[in-house]
Amino acid sequence: MELLKETLGKIKELDKEAMGKARERINNLIKPEGSLGRLEEMAEKLVGITGKRFPKVDNRAVIVMAGDHGVYEEGVAPDPQIITAIQTCNFTKGITGVCALAKQAKADVISVDIGVASDLKEPRVINRKIKYGTDNMTKGPAMTRKEAIKALEVGIEIATDEIKKGRNLLATGEMGIGNTTPSTAIISVLGSYDPQEITGKGAGLSEEKVIHKARIIKKAIEINKPDPEDGIDVLSKVGGLEIGGMAGVMIAGAAERVPVVVDGLIATAAALIACKIEPKVKNYLFASHASLEKGAARASKLLGLEPMLNMDMRLGEGTGAVLTFNLIEAAVYMNNEMITFEEAGIMRD
Ligand SMILES: O=C(O)c1ccc[n+]([C@@H]2O[C@H](COP(=O)([O-])O)[C@@H](O)[C@H]2O)c1
Numbered sequence: 001m002e003l004l005k006e007t008l009g010k011i012k013e014l015d016k017e018a019m020g021k022a023r024e025r026i027n028n029l030i031k032p033e034g035s036l037g038r039l040e041e042m043a044e045k046l047v048g049i050t051g052k053r054f055p056k057v058d059n060r061a062v063i064v065m066a067g068d069h070g071v072y073e074e075g076v077a078p079d080p081q082i083i084t085a086i087q088t089c090n091f092t093k094g095i096t097g098v099c100a101l102a103k104q105a106k107a108d109v110i111s112v113d114i115g116v117a118s119d120l121k122e123p124r125v126i127n128r129k130i131k132y133g134t135d136n137m138t139k140g141p142a143m144t145r146k147e148a149i150k151a152l153e154v155g156i157e158i159a160t161d162e163i164k165k166g167r168n169l170l171a172t173g174e175m176g177i178g179n180t181t182p183s184t185a186i187i188s189v190l191g192s193y194d195p196q197e198i199t200g201k202g203a204g205l206s207e208e209k210v211i212h213k214a215r216i217i218k219k220a221i222e223i224n225k226p227d228p229e230d231g232i233d234v235l236s237k238v239g240g241l242e243i244g245g246m247a248g249v250m251i252a253g254a255a256e257r258v259p260v261v262v263d264g265l266i267a268t269a270a271a272l273i274a275c276k277i278e279p280k281v282k283n284y285l286f287a288s289h290a291s292l293e294k295g296a297a298r299a300s301k302l303l304g305l306e307p308m309l310n311m312d313m314r315l316g317e318g319t320g321a322v323l324t325f326n327l328i329e330a331a332v333y334m335n336n337e338m339i340t341f342e343e344a345g346i347m348r349d
């Protein structure tokens, strides 16, 4: 709890003064005012996050948190649970979706076992296992409050270590068969949505099973009665270990003034938890892509961040987030490379 408290205590407002100066300069760059659209907003936000006039995003990593889910036994996911363990090892081998996209985006992939249901034999996976998957949330809380805080703190520790090594751009990814179920539960609780309205097919569940999945989510919420005003309570009762880990990465990014890119549905649920715990975290986040998963659009709206891309993706692992690394870098190049009208010797009224 100490680490969480201490980290939350470090989170400040964005550097408004630096942002004002950046905006003024961006408005004077040699282009019609506002003509680089959202790249301009992104550059201004990066200046506010880092407090640096010319920020850099050349040392990037995606932190992939992996965990399993007790609620899997209720038949809410189409794939064998062992895929969580297999992929968590594969992330270290450069052979998964996120590895391919991270390679193109010049980012490292960091694979963290925060709660996979079996022991992994791949030494390059960072072993921070809190337990062998969450408990079945239709029968009681997914985890204790203490375990939820531990999950947040594991995320804080991993991200802070990376930032100490020089990372200046982070993304959150995840792996967890069944994790669209707790994510949808979190979004239902925090947005007061009926699970039937926002439950989707996840990795590919059939239509009848999606109805069953929504009922399971409703049951978990009714049994646990999470307090929507308490992010840690929601995380512990209907969340997941990897969701807590990702929320911790976002909290650490905010505390250390490093931007964190949010991936799809599950990462957005984590962002909602992080922002419920400390609303200022939102200022340090970039939403990457609009996941095709049913609840994703409402989750992004609830978070209040507009995703950059619409690519009909729904893989997770951090794929959508790393895909936007080059866009974020483009904003930095605009800010750092372009000259102003004045510097070009053009006088304007
Ligand atoms: O990121 C997303 O929006 C997303 C949407 C659907 C599925 N996924 C991935 O698929 C897994 C969860 O799907 P499911 O059906 O097992 O709940 C998990 O490993 C996620 O990384 C991810």
Ligand SMILES: Cc1cc2nc[nH]c2cc1C
Pocket: 079, 083, 087, 174, 175, 176, 203, 315, 316, 317
């Ligand atoms: C193969 C596979 C890879 C994944 N990556 C993220 N979620 C996944 C789910 C499956 C089934």
